Amino acid sequence: MADRLGRYREMRDFSLTPEPRGRKLAAKEKALRYYIQRHAATRLHYDFRLELEGVLKSWAVPKGPSFDPADKRLAMQTEDHPLDYGEFEGVIPEKQYGAGEVLLWDRGTWTPEDRDPLEALRKGRLHFRLDGEKLRGSWILTRTRGNEDRPAWLLIKRNDEEARSGYDVTAERPESVKRAPKRAKRAEKAAALPQFISPQLATLVTDPPKTGEWLYEVKHDGYRMLARLTKRDARLFTRSGKDWTERLPHLVKALKALKLTDTWLDGEIMVLREDGRSSFQALQNAFDAGADARIVFYVFDAPFLKGADLRRLPLAERKARLAKLLKGSGSVRFSEHLEGDSAEVLDKACKLGLEGLIGKLADSVYVSGRTKTWIKLKCRLEQDFVIVGTTAPGGSRTGFGALLLGVYDAPGGKLRYAGKVGTGFDEEWLATLTKRLAAIRRADSPLVNPPREKAVRWVKPQLVAQIAFAERTDDGILRQASFLGLREDIPPKSVLDERAQRPPEVKPAAHGNEVHGVKISHPERLIWPSLGISKLDLARYYDGVAGLILPQLARRPLTLVRCPEGAEKQCFYQRHLAMGASPGDVKTFKRERSSKGYYIYIESHSALITLVQNGAVELHTWGATGPDVQHPDRITMDLDPDEDLSWPQLVRATETTRTVIEALKLRCFLKTTGGKGLHVVVPIVPKLGWSEVKEFSRLIAEFLVRAEPKLFTAKLAKLRREGKVFVDYLRNSETASAVAAFSARARPGAGISTPLAWDELTADEDLRQKFTVQTAPQRLAALKKDPWADYGSTRQSVSAAMWKSLGKK
Structure with a gap:
């Protein structure tokens, strides 16, 4: 093993990088592990690692993995890594090999599908199965070219049940799979002071939360800064790991004077005006003039303090310990929190001209990365944007007219146009920016959707600007934007579009595990472990949409998908009562002339939550409502596309289906399935029997096939579906079911x-x-009108003319 890790160790200085040196790990399980780390180095890529021969065989995948078998993703083989590298997450400091942020994007187990995986690797074609938190199914690594030290491979998804096209898993699932640590009663002694700490970041929200105990601090207009203090040294780092020690000599001297050893301090540097408010412009001027003596470091947290690891202690206790050590009004100051009602405090902060507030849960632990236990409340709209170009100057202005701006749609993803800014520059800024932008000019646009502007000078996306603005258009373009300054501390590829979210609801303590009168047992059990969604979260989701989903469920026979161990493990279907439900909540009926058991249905809000309490995740309904379940009141045309069919083709198929149905003088409604298809739903008056409704829906399907034979198929066999949309009319058979509107799906992503x-x-x-x-609750809160508001009042019947139009004699 030592020889295998020799190259890995030669490339790193472990006195500077927080990466593990590599230690021998005892084999705890037979399953082989795999890890994927998103690595924002010089170029963003994904490090794909497979455990084999006691090390992690590693490949750098520039575009990341894809579920689409048509995507052949380049994978450059790199040096073997130690096993304990798999759980590494943090920032590799600048000037170190691979400098940049490393995020644990996925992990799980892998199973070789070759008899001898080592021999398969040597021959250059490895088949294997992944069972992870994000990736699943069978994959291939095949060698193509490259030198012996750095061979090139292709990572390809095999065409199995997990394959899917039109789904960018790296964009849809950018989050870390690293679990947040639990609170501890006492601090632990740190084995060694980390070389760097990735800071905790706040989430922008619309309003102060209404639940939970929050501490509020002033949101300063400065740069986030972390200080690493040892017995003989003090060093300062930006939030992305840049070492700014040499740029802040006066602050370094003040930090050394504190005589705090083995400590990490987290805070914000700023320059204060005479009225006590921070000034972003004055901070930048202080750097430009070499006047760092004016810079003040407001410290609000201490992940490590005097050799103790405080990250698992509640925030309130961390701040109390810090306050005892930071007294006075020198260059290093303690950031006090504010007392009073959050809404009133925010209102006063805005009236004083402050930027806003930072709210933090009093009992929260310190977690690297963006969380909702820290939130931002802003007094004005402002955000960081990447500068992508300039327009020509007009009038008496020199240099440029306006800066063109962009944001990434995902970390390291596509750069999209966000608007332009032409105000906020003085003559000094115009001269500085003109000079810096001239040095990074490029011929073409870095944007995927460049605006129709004349005489644009494009630049490489290397500078980040802080911009204030009045509002956005419906297309997300800034209005009344004003330049505030440059952000030297933020990597451009980390600049994403920041939209305010609804304030978090703090989960109550154990006694609050009751949802609409139903006690949720094992509330902490994770239904989607990769997303951190618990059983209690799912119950609260259904509680929040009860008013919308109950009209779709009430008195309809149900088929449930139950997942007692979570949606990412084995689930099963259930139609008959066998779940020990509370009497009077979940009800049953028995079909006439049927030897089957009693079928399930519900009528109430509490019954809905009872289903979740008993492990139900998905809720499917028949097309009929009791007590007369022999006459359907709904037709569902299930449009199930082939895996390789594109989204625009599915849209065309859906619009064609709508056209045919509306030509019959029937109104229809649309919904996603939460999977890969779409449902077109037609409410009808319950007059026809099951066989007639099934036949009517079959005729619609056959009509579609005749109209567009290259687009549609009504054949169940998968071989007939290649490149087509399967019109599944069999959903309209007796005892068949379709997923209900607003039902969750027991699939990756929790659709x-x-x-x-x-x-x-x-x-x-x-x-x-x-x-x-x-995300669905946010959509519902923002909707001005329910798309299905008229569903319940739509009264329509299948007429003789309709049968005739479909060719029924």
């Missing part, structure tokens, strides 16, 4: 079957995976 307005269906945006247990 929701979401009702849509027809004008939302466009070829430009794939909506199938957009709405989830986590």
Whole structure:
């Protein structure tokens, strides 16, 4: 093992990098582990690692993995890594090999599908299966070219049940799979002071939270800074790991005077005006003039303090310990929190001209990365943007007219146009920016959607600007934007579009595990471990949408998908009562002339939550409502696309289906399935029997096939579906079911079957995976009108003329 890790160790200085040197790990399990780390180095890539021969065989995948078998992703083989590198997450300091942020993007187990995986690797073609938190199914690594030291491979998804096209897993699932640590009662002695700490970041929210105990601090207009203090040294780092020690000599001297050993301090550097407010412009001027003596370091947290690891202690205790050590008003100051009602404090802060507030849960632990236990409340709209170009100057202005701006749609993803800014520059800024931008000019646009501007000078996306603005257009373009300054502390590829989210709801303590009168047992059990969504979270989701989903469920026979061990493990279907439900909550009926057991249905809000309490994740309904379940009141045309069919083709198929149904003088409604297809739903008056409704839906399917034989198929066999949309009319059979509107899906991503307005269906945006247990409530809160508001009042029947139009004699 030592020889295998020799190259790894030669390339790193372990006195500077926080990466593990590599220690021998005892084999705890037979399953082989795999890890994928998103690595924001010089170029963003994904490090793919497979455990084999006691090390992690490693490849750098520039575009990351893809579930689409048509995507052949380049994978450059790199040096073997130690096993304990798999759980590494942090920032590799600048000037070190691979400098940049490393995020644990996925992990799990892998199973070789070759008899001898080592021999398969040597021959250059390895087959294997992944069972992880994000990736699943069978994959291939095949060698193509390259030198012996750095051979090139291709990482390809095999065409199995997990394959899917039109889904960018790296964009849809950018989050870390690293678990947040639990609170501890006492601090632990640190084995060694980390070389760097990735700071905790706050999430922008619309309003102060209404639940939980929050501490509020002033949101300063400065640079985030972390200080590493040892017995003989004090060093300062930006939040991305840049070493700014040499740029802040006066602050380094003040930190050394504290005589705090083995300590990490987290705070913000700023320059104060005479009225006590921070000034971003004055901070930048202080750097430019070499006047760092004016810079003050406000410290608000201490992940490590005097040799103790405080990260698992509650925030309130960490701040109390810090306050005892930082007294006075020198260059290093303690950031006090504010007392009073959060809304009133925010109002006063805004009236005083402050930037806003930072809210922190009093009992929260310190977690690297962006969280909702730290939140931002802003008094004005402002954000960081990447400078992508300039327009020509007009009038008496020199240099440039306006800066063109962009944001990334995902970390290291595509750069999209966000607007331009032409105010906020003085003569000094115009001269400085003109000079710096001239040095990074490029011939073409770095944007995927460049604006139609004349005489644009494009630049490499290397500078980040802080911009204030009044509002955005519907297309997300800035209005009344004003330049505030440059952000030297933020890597351009980390600049994402920041939209305010709803304030977090703090989960109550154990006694609060009751949802609508139903006690949720094992509330902490994770239904989607990769997303951190618990059983209690799912119950609260259904509680929040009860008013919308109950009209779709009430008195309809149900088929449940139950997942007692979570949606990422084995689930099973259930139609009959066998779950020990509370009497009077979940009800049953028995079909006439049937030897089957009693079928399940519900009528109440509490019964809905009872289903979740008993392990139900998905809720599927028959097309009929009791007590007369022999006459359907709904037709569901399930449009199930082939894996290789593009989203625009599915949109065309759905619009064609709508056209045919509306030509019959029937109104229809649209929803996603939460999976890869779409449902077109037709409410009808319950007059026809099951066989007649099934036949009517079959005729619609056959009509579609005749109209567009290259697009549609009505054949169940998968071989007949290649490149087509399967029109599944069999959903309209007796005892068959379709997923209910607003039901969650027991699939990766926690998708929701979401009702849509027809004008939302466009070829430009794939909506199938957009709405989830986590994001659907935000959509519902923002909707001005329920797309299915008229569903319940739509009264229509299948007429003789309709049968005739479909060719029924």
